[in-house]
Amino acid sequence: MDLEELKEIATREHQKQNKTCIRCCTVGGCLSANALEVKEHLEEAVNKAGLGGKVDVAGVGCMGLCSKGPLVRVDPAGTLYDRVTTENASEIVNFISNVSRSENSQSLSPSSYQPDKHPFFTKQLKVVLENSGKIDPEKIEEYIAADGYLGLHQVLREMTPELVIETISRSGLRGRGGAGYPTGLKWATVAKEQNERTFVICNADEGDPGAFMDRSVLESDPHRVIEGMAIAAYAVGASQGYIYVRGEYPLAINHLQTAIRQAKRLGLLGSQIFESTFDFKIDIRIGAGAFVCGEETALMASIEGKRGIPRPRPPYPAESGLWGCPTLINNVETFANVSTIIRKGADWFANIGTEKSKGTKVFSLAGKVNNTGLIEVPMGTTLQQIVAEMGDGVPDGKKAKAVQTGGPSGGCIPAEMFNTPVDYESLAQLGSIMGSGGAIVMDETTNMVDVARFFMEFCMDESCGKCIPCRAGTVQLYQLLTKIREGKSSLADLEQLEELCDMVKYTSLCGLGQSAPNPVLSTLRHFRDDYLALILN
Amino acid sequence: MSITKETVKTHPSSDKRFRMLTATMKRYQYSPDALIEVLHQAQELFGYLEEDLLLYIAHSLKLPPSRVYGVATFYHFFSLKQKGAHTCVVCMGTACYVKGAANLLATLEGKYQVKAGETTSNNQLSLVTARCLGACGIAPAVVVDGNVEGHQTTESAIHRVEECLHYGS
Numbered sequence: 085m086d087l088e089e090l091k092e093i094a095t096r097e098h099q100k101q102n103k104t105c106i107r108c109c110t111v112g113g114c115l116s117a118n119a120l121e122v123k124e125h126l127e128e129a130v131n132k133a134g135l136g137g138k139v140d141v142a143g144v145g146c147m148g149l150c151s152k153g154p155l156v157r158v159d160p161a162g163t164l165y166d167r168v169t170t171e172n173a174s175e176i177v178n179f180i181s182n183v184s185r186s187e188n189s190q191s192l193s194p195s196s197y198q199p200d201k202h203p204f205f206t207k208q209l210k211v212v213l214e215n216s217g218k219i220d221p222e223k224i225e226e227y228i229a230a231d232g233y234l235g236l237h238q239v240l241r242e243m244t245p246e247l248v249i250e251t252i253s254r255s256g257l258r259g260r261g262g263a264g265y266p267t268g269l270k271w272a273t274v275a276k277e278q279n280e281r282t283f284v285i286c287n288a289d290e291g292d293p294g295a296f297m298d299r300s301v302l303e304s305d306p307h308r309v310i311e312g313m314a315i316a317a318y319a320v321g322a323s324q325g326y327i328y329v330r331g332e333y334p335l336a337i338n339h340l341q342t343a344i345r346q347a348k349r350l351g352l353l354g355s356q357i358f359e360s361t362f363d364f365k366i367d368i369r370i371g372a373g374a375f376v377c378g379e380e381t382a383l384m385a386s387i388e389g390k391r392g393i394p395r396p397r398p399p400y401p402a403e404s405g406l407w408g409c410p411t412l413i414n415n416v417e418t419f420a421n422v423s424t425i426i427r428k429g430a431d432w433f434a435n436i437g438t439e440k441s442k443g444t445k446v447f448s449l450a451g452k453v454n455n456t457g458l459i460e461v462p463m464g465t466t467l468q469q470i471v472a473e474m475g476d477g478v479p480d481g482k483k484a485k486a487v488q489t490g491g492p493s494g495g496c497i498p499a500e501m502f503n504t505p506v507d508y509e510s511l512a513q514l515g516s517i518m519g520s521g522g523a524i525v526m527d528e529t530t531n532m533v534d535v536a537r538f539f540m541e542f543c544m545d546e547s548c549g550k551c552i553p554c555r556a557g558t559v560q561l562y563q564l565l566t567k568i569r570e571g572k573s574s575l576a577d578l579e580q581l582e583e584l585c586d587m588v589k590y591t592s593l594c595g596l597g598q599s600a601p602n603p604v605l606s607t608l609r610h611f612r613d614d615y616l617a618l619i620l621n
Numbered sequence: 622m623s624i625t626k627e628t629v630k631t632h633p634s635s636d637k638r639f640r641m642l643t644a645t646m647k648r649y650q651y652s653p654d655a656l657i658e659v660l661h662q663a664q665e666l667f668g669y670l671e672e673d674l675l676l677y678i679a680h681s682l683k684l685p686p687s688r689v690y691g692v693a694t695f696y697h698f699f700s701l702k703q704k705g706a707h708t709c710v711v712c713m714g715t716a717c718y719v720k721g722a723a724n725l726l727a728t729l730e731g732k733y734q735v736k737a738g739e740t741t742s743n744n745q746l747s748l749v750t751a752r753c754l755g756a757c758g759i760a761p762a763v764v765v766d767g768n769v770e771g772h773q774t775t776e777s778a779i780h781r782v783e784e785c786l787h788y789g790s
Contacts, residue, residue, distance in 0.1 A: 113758040116769035150758025293714035296755035331661070331698050332754060372657055372696030375752065389656035390688075391695040450716035450757035457758045488715065522757075524715045538718055542752070548695075 085351040086359060087237055090228060097229030103140055104180060105159045106130070108168075109217060110143035111303040111335060112296065113150035113457075119143075122154045122173050129174035133181045145304020147217035149197055149204060150457035157199075157217070166195040197455075203473045204455050209436065211444045212420040213460045216304035221339050224346040227307040233352055235423035239315050240360040243426075248319040249275060252422065255430035256442030261287060261378075261415030262490065262519045263595075264441070264508040270412065273402040274320040277410035282322040284313055285406065285413045287383060288329040288336070291375040292491025293542065295522030297446040298416040300458050302329065302336035305420070306343035310366060312419030314353065315426060317364045320412050325366040328383050331373055340368055375492075375546035379594045380405075380413045382548065393548045394594035415520065417446055437463030441507035441518075451488075451524035452478050461506070468502040471525055482527040486610070490519025492539045492546075493599035495606025496532060515606040517599070532611040533618055536604045537565040543600040554597030557588035561604065573619050582608065638666040639677070646681050653682050656692055660699055669700045697752075705740040705747035707785045709778075710764040714753030717761040725761055726750065728775040729782070745786060 108114075108123040120143075127141045147155045152166035156176060165176055175192040199205040210216075219226035227233070239248055253268025274282065286309060290298040302309060313325045329337055344366055347353040355363040369387050376382045377392040384406050386392040405411025421443060425433045437443050441463040450456045453475040461470065467487055471477070478484050486496040495516035497504070504510045508518050526535065544558040564581045567573045585601035585608075592598045608615060645662040649655030659678055664670055670693050679689040693699045711717075711726045726737060729748055733741055740747040756762040759771025765781045773781075 113756055113771060116756060116759055116762070116771050153759070290755065291752065293718075293753035294716045294757050295753070296757050299755040332751065370658070370661055371698075372661065373698035373752070374696050386657065387654075389652075389654040389658075389692070391692055448757055450760060451719045456716070456760070491715065522715065524719060524757075526719055530719060538715070546752075 085357075087241075090233060090237065093225050094229045094231075097225050100140075101229070102160075103138065105140040105142055106176060106180075107142050107144045107157045107159060107217070109145065109147050109153060109155045111221070111339075112146050112153075112300055114146075114153035114155055115335070117153045118170065119154035121170050122156070122168050125170045125173040126156070126176065129177040132174075133177050135177065135181060139177070139180060142220050143222075144218060145216045145221045146213075146300045146458055148208075148213070148458045149455060151455060152195070152197065152457075155195075155217075162199055164195045164198055165192060166197060168192070204457075204459070204476070207465070207469060207474050208460050209444050209462045210460050211424050211433075211436075212301060212308070212417055212446055213304075213458070214424070215308065216300065216458075219305065221304050221306055222342050224307060224343065224350060224352075227305070231427060232307055232423075233311055235426035236311050236314050236318075236352070237358050239318055239426055240358045240362055245275060245319045245321065248315065248426070251430045252319070252425060255425045255433040256437075256440075257418065257421055257425060257433065258441065258508065259415060260417035260421070260445070260520070262493065262517055264518060267414065267418055270402065270414070271316065271319050273400075274322075274410050274412040277403060279410050281324070281407075281409045282320055283406045283409055283411045284317045284320065284322045284325040285380075285383070285387070285411060286313055286325065286327040286416060286419055287378065287380070287413055288327055288333075288416045289371050289378045289383060290330060290333075290416070290520060291378045291546075292493075292520050292522050294448065294450055294488070294524045295491060295520050296448045297458060297521045299330075299333050299336050300448075301416050301420050301446070302333070303339050306336075306339045307347065308420045308423060309340075309416055310343055310347055310353070312422035313366060314357070314364050315422050316412060316414065316419065318362050320410075322412065323363045323365065325364065326369050326387055326406075327366060328369045328371060328377070328387060330371045337368060337370060344368070374548075375542070376548045376594070376596050379596060382594070383413070384411065391548070393550050394596075396593060417521070438505060438507045440509055445506065445518065445521060447521045447523045449475050449523050449525070452482070452484070452527040452530070453525040454479050463507045464505040466503050466505055467497060467523075470506070470523065471502060475525065478525065478527045482529065484525055485528045485530055486526045486532070488516075488524040488526060488535065488603075489522065490517040490599075490602070491522050492542045493517060493595065493602055494519045494522075495602050496526070496535065496610060497606075498610040501610075515602070515609050517602070532607040532614040533565065533569050536607045537562065537569055539603040540565055540600070543596065547596065547600075551591075551593040551597060553588050553591040554593065554600065557584060557592070557597070558600055560584055561588065561601065565604070568615060568618050571618055571621065575619060578615060578619060641666055642678075643681070646678075651682055653684050656682060656684065656689065657696070660689075660693055664699055669703050671701075702740075703744075705744050707745060707766055707782075708747045708749060708764075709766075709782050709785075710749045710751050710754075711737070711778075712754045712756065712760070712762045712764070713750045714755075714757060714760070716757035717753075720761045722761045725763070725773060725775055725778055729778065732779060733782075746782065 172192040258264040382392040382394040401411040
């Protein structure tokens, strides 16, 4: 494989794309809403109308508006149809074949959420999701046609590893897994280590309940993650990569396997990629349902075939990770940003976002909000814009009470503070975290003690049991919250709750325990009245 | 665990599934690192992980049985008990929870007289909860025999489970 061949594949694909194409989302929420049958009906209708050679029907990845699925888009016009059923799918073909007839059709009309008009789409800026919903995730050719693997070529043929790291550092990219550690710095630390073997790991163990960004990226555009990993591997001098993906995501695993096979076939993975001296191989490791495995040291233990139990750091994985070798671990979304940064330049990326948080962030917007789904916004967008404009507010005329970010490690941000721009620092100041990107809207009927108790139950079950503050502390916290919820507590319990939160937070071994009290602390801070109401009455 | 050496010997590969499991272990060159992959494969083949199956794996990968048992019991995905003929998974992720998954689960528990994580006495239905299926856009979600169903109400969930119990999935 060389640049000529890559461009040839792209040109061939571009020629195909001049045709009308009906693109049907066949992943995630749409898949559960019968999207595959809808696609079959569309194919039948196209053939029946005699449009066989002229109109293509393709399955694509997530278009974002999951609550209105199955979604179908007709390109090149870009007209979107929502809630398409097997009954009315053929109407779409009627629209294409005969415009005049469309005026008579009653059962289906173009969605009111047109990508070029509705704020759900117009407020977005897509970097990580630029190909999602546009390309067929199971066809490497379509990814190549969307400038795929050009970044890897550029890196291997024109850049030194040092220059790659410098570019990533200058872009200001920070880890999208939650903590926001500068990616360039992490790469530089791993690259400095002198070892025979170095590993690159993609953390796709998206355990936060309410978050499905990584699932969507892997299902909709798996090659982007593979390319990002390959670039990272070149930068840090690794030749073996692992993707640790949740067992709960069978379709993501399937698409990844296909993508790896295709990349190998074209020589984009394997030995001497792009006729350079760089070799890189990726294996998939499937998780088995343990939240703690999202913690990097636990994840590595799991890849080694052991119980997913964290160990103290330092040494950090950058020095001593998988099998004691230097290891780079980044999140799916972090890797997904890499190839675009290489292609478009560090300055382009650094121009997006706020002073300290660059680029965009993908959020999975869910809970009590009208438009649920996947959105990608520039850092610094306010929660007000996300919930009220993009999410179209809370259903049933209710008022929003809070947005929960960061899952069991995060906190709740009250509606009064929705004007805060979303970036790593602002969210931390409010007692929450950016986290991996779950944003769950809660309305006025939601009791915050319930929410805190829900997350504590989660942490209690998921605590691996290695360190006592987490193992025993989460149980005690859960029991206290239950007592408060049942109205059997006194003010002394509240005091004890806060004391215990502090203890668990500062003495636990790993991130799970250290952040387990966050949902309690943040609800105590912003919604103390919910607690007091239950205690005093 | 009541494991004796006998049980290992009683596994000549007359059962086809053992041959497939052995093939998997061979592909990973009997590396102890591949334990989780092998357990995944074993559960897929046998439905659940019986004690003597665990011992067979331990023996093949040259691992102490305690290590294999430890790993199998650590991860939620692995089941050491036989499951019912049908499975209903209720997602208890945050988005589903906010939209009433707890009520959904309680109703199913009451209707089928079974607790979450258990199987009905006639071995027909296993009721399970999941951490998060990543189907938050269509919350609340349940999975009945592998099919994800979104936007569920108590009525629609029961209807779907009944369909499965009576007519198969």
